Amino acid sequence: MLKILVVDDHAVVRSGLMMLLHGKHNIEVIGEAADGEEGIQAAQLLKPDVVLMDLNMPTGMDGLTATTELRRLMPDLAILILTMHDDDEYLFRAIHVGASGYILKSAPHEELLTAIRSVAAGNAYLYPTATKRLMNEYIERLKHGENTDTFESLSEREREVLALIAKGFSNKEIAEQLILSVKTVESHKSNVMEKLGLKTRPELVKFAVKKGLLNFE
Structure with missing residues (x-):
């Protein structure tokens, strides 16, 4: 039971x-x-x-x-x-x-x-529809020749910012955690999105999941 x-x-x-x-x-x-x-x-x-x-x-x-x-x-x-x-x-x-x-x-x-x-x-x-969406997105990225090495272009600080964004923290909260200004966090976020070719927060979340950046322990 x-x-x-x-x-x-x-x-x-x-x-x-x-x-x-x-x-x-x-x-x-x-x-x-x-x-x-x-x-x-x-x-x-x-x-x-x-x-x-x-x-x-x-x-x-x-x-x-x-x-x-x-x-x-x-x-x-x-x-x-x-x-x-x-x-x-x-x-x-x-x-x-x-x-x-x-x-x-x-x-x-x-x-x-x-x-x-x-x-x-x-x-x-x-x-089922969530699984299908994720599979379709993955297939589309393969079709367009997504370069998985783009992650390597991120600096250590940019990876930290990416992980915190994906966990749902605001720019202000990220700035407090990393002891940075909000303006600097926004700059890192813009750099990350440009390097990875991503445009939205959900896209950043998905990318972070794929790269194993999220650790909630």
Whole structure:
């Protein structure tokens, strides 16, 4: 029997998930929580196999922060992000902080069950359209002869800035961490984007993931 903990700030969503999952398909919902902090406490107390974690919980600790902390406290715990955000930046930030999988709330019930079983078995899970987008982008870059050696042109400081941008830090926060001026950080960011031929923050995030620059320990 797979033990599930549901973490979502909407009581109706929690109730719906519990009704859908509890006692069916060899799954037992053993608890619920309304924000990330409650979720962390419940996970430590109840020892679930899988946590279904919402991303945005405005009235308490958000799902990304909670996932980061749970990964530190319970490294073997499977955390499946269940969200309405079909957005590459949220997807990659969730992966960066240690989520085992990412699925949309609009997904069919059978897909949710598949995702739960997948992460419980120690595998990663991404919803199909996200996987397809990533594959298509990779193929397009190959078609256009992307030069993977461009990374080597970045200075050590530029790599540090790239990693922090990809982790979601603002220019001001990066400046504080690296003891630089905001203007200098902006300059490094512009240089990185120019050298790599990238134009948006999600593109920077994807590149950083591919190069293994993200370490949340």
